Amino acid sequence: xxxxxxxxxxxxxxxxxxxxxxxxxxxxxxxxxxxxxxxxxxxxxxxxxxxxxxxxxxxxxxxxxxxxxxxxxxxxxxxxxxxxxxxxxxxxxxxxxxxxxxxxxxxxxxxxxxxxxxxxxxxxxxx
Numbered sequence: 001x002x003x004x005x006x007x008x009x010x011x012x013x014x015x016x017x018x019x020x021x022x023x024x025x026x027x028x029x030x031x032x033x034x035x036x037x038x039x040x041x042x043x044x045x046x047x048x049x050x051x052x053x054x055x056x057x058x059x060x061x062x063x064x065x066x067x068x069x070x071x072x073x074x075x076x077x078x079x080x081x082x083x084x085x086x087x088x089x090x091x092x093x094x095x096x097x098x099x100x101x102x103x104x105x106x107x108x109x110x111x112x113x114x115x116x117x118x119x120x121x122x123x124x125x126x127x
Contacts, residue, residue, distance in 0.1 A: 057110035061103040
């Protein structure tokens with residue numbers, strides 16, 4: 001007499017294969033999530049560094065502009081100078097002075113334009 005078995009017969013070799021594929025899929029998903037998180041953090045770091053670098057150049061340029069204003073107030077023949085990373089160009093223009101201050105460092109640049117009158121000393125424009 002034959003005996004009947006209930007249930008589904010499984011092959012032992014297929015169980016291992018399915019488990020390996022499942023582990024590979026889960027590992028790939030976690031890798032994608034981790035890489036996206038890393039790149040997001042890297043982009044945030046880069047944006048923060050760019051903002052910090054631009055602000056530091058702005059402060060340096062404003063200091064150079066103050067120096068140009070002081071020099072023009074003292075001497076009408078002042079034509080500019082190079083102070084470290086800062087270049088100051090002064091152009092006399094009908095009793096007024098056009099000032100261009102450029103600051104460069106690495107791949108970052110910042111420029112301020114100004115116009116002043118000497119007597120009395122008045123800042124007409126500052127961009």
